[in-house]
Amino acid sequence: MRVAILFDNFGPYHVARLAGAAAVGLEVLGVEVRGKSAVYDWEAHPFPAGISRVHLTETSLVPTWKSVSQALAESVIPFRPDALAVPGWSSLSALAALAFARRRRIPVILMSESNADDCARHSIVERMKSRLVGLFAAGLVGGRRAEDYLVQLGMPPSAVFLGYDAVDNDYFISRTKAYRKLGAMPGMEPGRVLPTQFRGRYFLSSARFIQKKNLFSLLEAYALVRSRWGKDSEPWPLVILGDGALRSALAARRAELALDAHVHMPGFKQYSELPAYYGTAGAFVLTSTTEQWGLVVNEAMASGLPVAVSRRCGSAETLVVDGENGVTFEPDPPAIADALLWIARHVDRDALSRASLAKIAQWGPERFGRGLSDAAVAALSRDPRPPGVGDAVLLRAAAEIQARRS
Structure with a gap:
């Protein structure tokens, strides 16, 4: 045909x-x-x-x-x-x-x-x-x-x-394996480096810097995460890929929340550059207030990441099983913070990762x-x-x- x-x-x-x-x-x-x-x-x-x-x-x-x-x-x-x-x-x-x-x-x-x-x-x-x-x-x-x-x-x-x-699941599965344990840590903003101690221990998001992506709420949620983290370990950093009209305003809000040292915004990344980030992150988060689907969730799951996804995203209902491969949430700062902390504190994140791979294999x-x-x-x-x-x-x-x- x-x-x-x-x-x-x-x-x-x-x-x-x-x-x-x-x-x-x-x-x-x-x-x-x-x-x-x-x-x-x-x-x-x-x-x-x-x-x-x-x-x-x-x-x-x-x-x-x-x-x-x-x-x-x-x-x-x-x-x-x-x-x-x-x-x-x-x-x-x-x-x-x-x-x-x-x-x-x-x-x-x-x-x-x-x-x-x-x-x-x-x-x-x-x-x-x-x-x-x-x-x-x-x-x-x-x-x-x-x-x-x-x-x-x-x-x-x-x-x-x-x-x-x-998305091309096989591409992300194969390319991220190289970074999971041995690959170099990816680049951040000029003059800023994410230490290797955070391999597999940072939150990753990827979105255009526009209003519906709800990135100001993500910054506020991350500030809550750091305030609730505890003293047993160093809080995970947050990396937000992407660019757009709100970049300057987001950078200013990051500074107001005293998060300059902990939130990285490396900019828009080409397809060939994405596996370095997916392969070294610990979890993926998408906080949109409206999103017809959100293909970045597919990419993250094919990379073996646990995912935290706003319930306003079309992919949430289809791809995310709460408690199995991640968590869904209402897109407000307290709920986002709860979701991030749930993944970071999970006793078996490897099980969440395996569940993501198994689920996305069907899609x-x-x-x-x-x-x-x-x-x-x-x-x-x-x-x-x-x-x-x-x-x-x-x-x-x-x-x-x-x-x-x-």
Whole structure:
């Protein structure tokens, strides 16, 4: 079966999923909207051998409805796909691809990680989304909350499948082993070094420095952790990977809390640099107040780390079993502090690590491939209502709204 898979830009996560789809026997065409991500400063990632790839544009500029449609006609139609998979309904390129495929009677699979409680919902907007969802033939989602939301919007339960959110588990398993006991400690901010005594004994987080990641609460929680640590051992440091508009404000708050010597912010790290941090940390924490999934949790678990994850993250319900491979929490400082202390004080962190590895083994790239394959079969068996004039108007209107937001 031939499936074309569209993403805005091929970062390491997307490449792993394409490989997973090919591994289960699908003939895959990777369709990249633009050559550079508008959100992440990823370096070019090696592309799997044997998978075809096309670019709709080489620039990081916002594509137009016309340019996407023309590029799809030139690059996707010759592939003769049985189905087209697109990421969500919130970009002009995804909506243009949906309209393009429907005009040519190509079933479209909606890849989504949206949850009903991601943000405040408004009835008029939800009705518009329901109309859009009706144009898709099947859905591939991250977890049960995303599945429930897609069904709520009108997708039949029999047409929704799990497995969308996956990373290259084998990459993190193999690369972090080298750092677990012998590898050099990773770099911190210029002039700052994390002593080797903290190998396997520091908290790690990784996030863009934006409001919803709740990093100010993480700093306040960490201050509570240090105040409650006790005198038997030195408290674990905290390392926060990432960058963004709030960096200066976070650095100032770190200083106000007298944490400069204990909280490290080494900046954004490329994919090749991540194993050094995952492989030398003792636990991973994600404190977001809203997060559709949180692929960094997958990465941490594939690296064998216990995880502390906000219950507002889509991955929490699916990947974290409280008391088994980590703990979930409400994203306020006292609850975050309790979670960090629970992991640090656990009598058998190795058992937590083994549980993380066992759990994430069920959610690798092959799970994406199986889910996509099942969605494609379901899409081919369905006959969604044909698009009408009103649908065309709705798609163009939604695309214009997204273009203005970009």
